[in-house]
Amino acid sequence: MNVEFSVDGLERLKGRYAKEIQELQSTGSDVPIVYVAKENLISFLSSIRKEEGFELSFLADLTAYDDNPPLGEIRDYGLGSVRKESGDHRFVVVYQLLSLQTKDRLRVKVRLNDGEDCPSVVSLWKSANWLEREVFDLYGIRFTGHPNLKRILLDDRWVGHPLRKDYPIKKYQRFEDAASLESFGLSLDESDPAKKQIDDDFEEEGDIFEGSQTLINIGPQHPATHGTLRIACKLSGETVIDSHCEIGYLHRAMEKLGEVKTYHKFIPYTDRLNYCSALQNNVAYVTSVEKLMGIELPPRNTYIRTMVCEMARIIDHIICVGISAFDLGAMTYFLYGFHQREECYSLIESLCGSRLTTTYTRVGGLSADLPDGFLPRMKKWLDGLEDTLKEMDKLLTNNRIWVDRTKGISAFTADQVMTYSMTGPCMRASNINFDLRRDRPYLAYKQLEFDVPVAKGGDVYDRYLVRVQEMYESIRILRQIIEKMPSGPIWADDKRIRIPDKGRVHNSMESLIHHFKFFMEGFDVPEGEAYVPMEGPNGEVGFYIVSKGGPKAYRLRIRAPSFFMFQPVPEMVKGENIADVIAAIGSVNIIAGELDR
Amino acid sequence: MPKDGAPEVITTKLDDFVNWARANSLWPYPFGTSCCGIEMMATLSADYDLARFGAEVVRFSPRQSDMMIVAGTITEKMGPVLKTIYEQMHDPKWVIAMGACSSSGGIFDTYSVVQGVDEIIPVDIYIPGCPPSPEGVIHGVMRLQEKIKKNKAMI
Numbered sequence: 001m002n003v004e005f006s007v008d009g010l011e012r013l014k015g016r017y018a019k020e021i022q023e024l025q026s027t028g029s030d031v032p033i034v035y036v037a038k039e040n041l042i043s044f045l046s047s048i049r050k051e052e053g054f055e056l057s058f059l060a061d062l063t064a065y066d067d068n069p070p071l072g073e074i075r076d077y078g079l080g081s082v083r084k085e086s087g088d089h090r091f092v093v094v095y096q097l098l099s100l101q102t103k104d105r106l107r108v109k110v111r112l113n114d115g116e117d118c119p120s121v122v123s124l125w126k127s128a129n130w131l132e133r134e135v136f137d138l139y140g141i142r143f144t145g146h147p148n149l150k151r152i153l154l155d156d157r158w159v160g161h162p163l164r165k166d167y168p169i170k171k172y173q174r175f176e177d178a179a180s181l182e183s184f185g186l187s188l189d190e191s192d193p194a195k196k197q198i199d200d201d202f203e204e205e206g207d208i209f210e211g212s213q214t215l216i217n218i219g220p221q222h223p224a225t226h227g228t229l230r231i232a233c234k235l236s237g238e239t240v241i242d243s244h245c246e247i248g249y250l251h252r253a254m255e256k257l258g259e260v261k262t263y264h265k266f267i268p269y270t271d272r273l274n275y276c277s278a279l280q281n282n283v284a285y286v287t288s289v290e291k292l293m294g295i296e297l298p299p300r301n302t303y304i305r306t307m308v309c310e311m312a313r314i315i316d317h318i319i320c321v322g323i324s325a326f327d328l329g330a331m332t333y334f335l336y337g338f339h340q341r342e343e344c345y346s347l348i349e350s351l352c353g354s355r356l357t358t359t360y361t362r363v364g365g366l367s368a369d370l371p372d373g374f375l376p377r378m379k380k381w382l383d384g385l386e387d388t389l390k391e392m393d394k395l396l397t398n399n400r401i402w403v404d405r406t407k408g409i410s411a412f413t414a415d416q417v418m419t420y421s422m423t424g425p426c427m428r429a430s431n432i433n434f435d436l437r438r439d440r441p442y443l444a445y446k447q448l449e450f451d452v453p454v455a456k457g458g459d460v461y462d463r464y465l466v467r468v469q470e471m472y473e474s475i476r477i478l479r480q481i482i483e484k485m486p487s488g489p490i491w492a493d494d495k496r497i498r499i500p501d502k503g504r505v506h507n508s509m510e511s512l513i514h515h516f517k518f519f520m521e522g523f524d525v526p527e528g529e530a531y532v533p534m535e536g537p538n539g540e541v542g543f544y545i546v547s548k549g550g551p552k553a554y555r556l557r558i559r560a561p562s563f564f565m566f567q568p569v570p571e572m573v574k575g576e577n578i579a580d581v582i583a584a585i586g587s588v589n590i591i592a593g594e595l596d597r
Numbered sequence: 598m599p600k601d602g603a604p605e606v607i608t609t610k611l612d613d614f615v616n617w618a619r620a621n622s623l624w625p626y627p628f629g630t631s632c633c634g635i636e637m638m639a640t641l642s643a644d645y646d647l648a649r650f651g652a653e654v655v656r657f658s659p660r661q662s663d664m665m666i667v668a669g670t671i672t673e674k675m676g677p678v679l680k681t682i683y684e685q686m687h688d689p690k691w692v693i694a695m696g697a698c699s700s701s702g703g704i705f706d707t708y709s710v711v712q713g714v715d716e717i718i719p720v721d722i723y724i725p726g727c728p729p730s731p732e733g734v735i736h737g738v739m740r741l742q743e744k745i746k747k748n749k750a751m752i
Contacts, residue, residue, distance in 0.1 A: 154709065155674055162708050171708050178677040220678055221628060223657040228630050228675060249675045250631055253707035268704065275632035319635070338642040345639075356632055356728055593631050596672075 009104060012053065020044040030291065030530050031096070031105045038110050042119050045095065045108065049124065056097035056106050059121070059421050060533070062131035064093045064139050065546055065555035067111075069165035083548065090114040091141055095121070096531065096544070096559075100418075100432065103439045107531075112141060120145040127421035130567045138163035138255075153248035153596060155179065162256060169256050179246065212237065216578065220249040225585060226323055227592030229566065238577050243570040251596040258556025262522030263289050263363060266556070270543075271357035273560060273594040276319050277312035277537045279348070281594075282361040284534045287442070288543040289363045291530040295494050297364070299444075299486045304366060306444040307481045308351075308358075309534070310474040314385070315344050316537035316589075317425075317467045317474075324464070324586025325396060328405050333392050340385050347378060362499065363523075365491035375482050382475050389471055397465070406461035410572040410584035413458060420568040423561055424539025425466045426588055430458030436535035447484065450477050460580075460587040496523050522551025531559075538562060538589055560594035612749060619663075619689065620745040621651040623738070626662035626686065628679065630669030633696040633728040637668045640731040650738050659685040664741065667720075668728075670698035671711045683718045691745070693737055694720045697727040 010032055014024060020043065023035040036044050049057040068085045089111035097106045112118055120143035121128045132143045133152040140161035143149060151158060155175050160167050219230035228249035234242040254273065258266050270285040271278035283305045290297070297305075322337040345355045350371050352360040360367055396402045412422075417430045427434060435452040437445045453469035455462035491498060499518060504511040525547045533542040539561030546555040565588040572588075573581045599605065609617075625647075629637050641647050641655060656662040659682045671679055683692070694714050697703030700723045702712035714720060721744060724737040 167708070169707050172673065173708070174673050174676065176677060178674070178681070220675060221630075221682060226629075227634070249672060249678070250670060251672055251674065251709050252670055252705045253709050256707060257705070272632055272704075275635055335643045338639065339644060342639065342644045355730060356636055 009053070009102070013106075016051070017044060017048070030528070031107045033107045033109055033529075035109050035111065038112065038116075038118055041108075041110055042121065042124070045097075045121060046124055048097070048106075053102075054104070054106075055099045055101045056104070058098040058100055058418060059095065059125040059127055059131075060098045060105070060540065061096040061542075061544065061557070061559045062094070062121070062128055062135065063096075063544065063557045064091050064135045064141060065557075066090065066139065066163065066165045067092045087111065088113065091139060093118055093135065093141065094544070094557075100434050105533075117142045117144045119143070122146055125421065126419045127564055127567060130563065137161070140164065153251040155248075162253065169253065169260055213241075218581070220246070223327075225590075227590065227595070229585070229590060229592060229595070231569065231581065231585075233573075233578060233581065235578055238579075240573050240576055240578060240581060243573060243581070245566055245569055247566065248596055250592040252593075254558060254597040255556055258553050258558075260552065262551045263525060263553065264519065264522060266553075267361065268357065268359045271359055273558060273597065274316070274536070274538065274541070274562070274591045275356055275593050276591055277316035278356060278358045279308040279312040279360055280316075280534065280536045280541060282358060283309055283443075284532065284536070284541050285543045286361045286363050287532045287534070288530045288545050289525065290492075291532055292525050292528055292545060292547055293363070293494075293496065294526075295364045295492045295497065297492050298489050300488045301366060301490045301492070302444045303481055303485050304370065304490065305361065306448070307478060307485075308348075308360060309443070310477050310481075311344060311348065313537040314471050314474050315341050317471050320537075320586070320589040321392075321464060321467055324460075324583065324589075325402070327582050327586050328402070330396060330399070330402060332395060336388055336392060340381075340388050343381050343384065347374070347381060350374065350377075362497075364494055364497035365499070369490050375485060378478065379482055382478055386472075386475055389468070389475075393468060397468070403461065405580075406464060406583055406587070407459060408457070409460045409580045410576060410587070411457055411459040412568070412572060416568065416571070417458070420571075421564045422539065422568065422588075423564065424536065425470060426463055426565060427539065428453065429455045429462040429466045431456045436533055436540065440533070442532070442534060444481070448477050448480050460583045463587040524549060524551060525553075533559070536561060538591070538594075539564070541594075558594070558597050560597060562590045562592075562595040563597075566590050566595055613746075616746045616748050619748075620742040622654075623650075623652040623664040623691075623741070624654050624656050624662040625652050626657070626659055626665045626682070627655055628665055628667045628669075628682065630671065630675065631698070633668035633698070636728040636731060637666060637695065637734065640734045645731040645735065647735065647738065650735065650742070652738055659683075660687060662686060663690045664693065664738075665690065666693045666695050666734075667699040667714050668695040670703070670705055671714050671717070672709050673711060674709070676711050676717050679714065680717050689748075691721045691741055692718055693722045693724060693741060695724045695734060695737065696729055697725065700725065703727055 020036055020040040021034050022037055025033040048054050068090045071084060091112045093110045095108040118141055120132055130152060132146055135141050136149055137151040137153050138161055157175055158173055214235045216233045216235055219225045220228045230246040232244045233240050254269055257269055270281040273281050318337040318341050322334040326334040348358060349355050352358045352367055412430050414430050414432050417427050417432060433454045438452055450473045453466050455466050500511040500515045505515045527547055527549045529546045531542050531544040533540045541561055542559045544557040545553045548554040572584050627637055647653055694700045699714045702710050722737050722741045724733050726733050
């Protein structure tokens with residue numbers, strides 16, 4: 001496990017911000033925690049993002065948890081260890097900061113009473129806009145200075161705040177009609193002289209639609225959104241002059257489920273977050289739990305996990321590139337790419353018995369070791385895949401229609417990427433050379449050789465190029481893994497998490513009881529909190545778990561990259577043609593499952 | 598055609614003829630929301646090829662399609678949208694609930710998820726699985742074809 005913050009850095013932090021910091025907790029292997037009074041929050045955050053030596057200028061995440069719920073009101077909601085905390089605060093707002101220079105992380109917390117407001121940090125990071133709206137939606141914490149503090153995941157008419165501990169998980173609320181286009185705050189400019197002109201002289205020569213304004217609704221059920229996104233665009237002619245993104249059409253309450261399910265029972269839910277790369281989510285989730293428990297993994301386990309992460313990256317990139325090309329009319333990539341995906345799916349199926357929703361990892365182990373002949377099969381698949389990729393490269397990369405449709409479209413500069421907290425291929429396409437696999441190596445990445453592709457333009461074409469190059473790098477990594485795959489156990493040597501062998505469960509009563517208790521009651525995880533960021537196919541994916549002991553997480557926050565990718569879309573497509581909106585959405589690869597959670 | 602050029606005649610009942618035509622030219626409307634949508638894409642793409650069952654003409658306009666495949670979780674926020682789209686489809690129309698979520702809410706028994714799309718629209722075929730494999734989807738379509746062939750609406 002790597003230490004997330006240097007020791008002398010902590011000392012300097014203490015000295016430099018003695019006035020602002022209320023309390024500083026060093027958590028050993030995890031990120032250090034700093035408590036700040038809400039009056040000092042803005043000055044502290046704006047100072048530390050520029051301060052020499054810290055430069056914590058990237059807001060990786062912003063969330064909250066219900067630390068001190070009113071105990072009298074909570075009946076048996078199946079929640080874990082809810083108890084009275086010291087102090088009279090109710091909520092804790094959490095800011096996860098990251099420095100791209102030192103690669104250090106810091107967790108800033110603010111304690112709030114029930115009904116108390118928190119200062120908004122939208123002026124520092126634009127990504128905080130949606131994050132704060134989400135906290136308001138799910139916890140009811142108001143942020144002063146926020147430009148548009150409305151519900152984001154749930155309907156505006158919703159009553160209550162579901163992630164509060166006193167909101168029952170099965171309290172449904174149904175509304176008969178969907179949100180109307182008018183409710184998004186995009187209105188046609190009636191005083192627009194061009195529009196008036198058209199109404200008056202309809203008979204005039206020339207393009208009658210020139211300068212006229214139209215509202216267009218895309219989604220939530222539209223072929224080009226590949227999911228449940230909704231974008232309302234205000235057009236002038238064919239040019240997008242304003243747009244609004246509406247999300248929450250696939251909000252399945254994953255984070256609430258994380259609080260009522262035991263640690264093992266939550267693993268299947270992680271598959272359904274980013275269902276294009278379920279294996280990556282499986283690995284990221286159990287690694288956070290293992291960090292809380294202090295479990296060390298055997299080498300074979302880390303290699304297999306690295307392998308499945310790279311397989312997930314390839315199939316995710318194939319679907320992203322294939323479908324965004326499909327939307328722009330290049331159907332071949334989709335059909336050929338999907339064939340290679342099917343080959344990978346049959347490999348995954350032989351590994352864990354399921355194609356899409358894998359549930360492959362266990363805390364401290366894996367559901368099964370590699371089947372016989374797996375690595376030779378994978379080698380064969382990699383050869384076929386490389387050939388297909390080269391063919392596809394020829395088909396698209398220099399294709400004039402493809403280049404015309406994608407080059408210079410929805411370009412983002414490095415500064416825009418930073419303020420919107422975008423990670424992954426979209427970040428690297430905008431000339432920010434940052435990859436957690438290389439900069440904070442986890443699993444077996446330290447022993448493997450690979451390059452990190454970076455592009456300069458930040459447009460749709462560059463995002464495509466970065467994704468394609470990453471697939472080649474993944475093939476390179478997988479080939480090394482095939483060579484280096486160590487033998488040995490796949491399970492960590494730890495009694496707390498060891499699942500009894502099926503053979504013994506069927507034959508001995510003690511094992512059967514052990515098995516029963518293990519799955520019905522779960523295992524105890526010590527108090528503390530952990531966040532293990534990983535470089536997913538789409539960007540930084542991580543599970544921030546707050547544990548107060550017991551078999552269930554107290555708070556399970558999912559840091560999903562898609563949420564950060566969709567927010568900048570209005571800024572990306574402003575001034576582009578309506579047809580380019582589709583290219584832009586395809587290039588940032590938004591998966592609704594993890595967007596809405 | 599016989600060698601002497603005489604036209605061939607098949608005698609059948611009108612019901613059977615219409616049902617035969619309907620069952621073998623289903624036009625799917627893919628209401629894909631989540632994981633099942635990916636498996637539905639796999640079913641429609643080259644390896645599994647739903648075209649072999651006459652159902653490859655995917656139409657994203659409800660007015661041009663007659664078989665809605667609800668693939669994925671339907672949330673309370675999405676429910677009204679689903680209903681609107683269903684009502685826009687012309688009769689005769691059929692609905693396949695693909696996967697556990699659209700059949701019963703699946704593993705998401707939570708405040709924001711509709712516990713089965715049959716709370717909102719009528720469903721003809723339920724396909725189990727989370728998500729169902731492409732073979733399962735094809736099986737579901739074939740069962741729907743059987744159902745259509747038993748239809749007695751014409752006479």
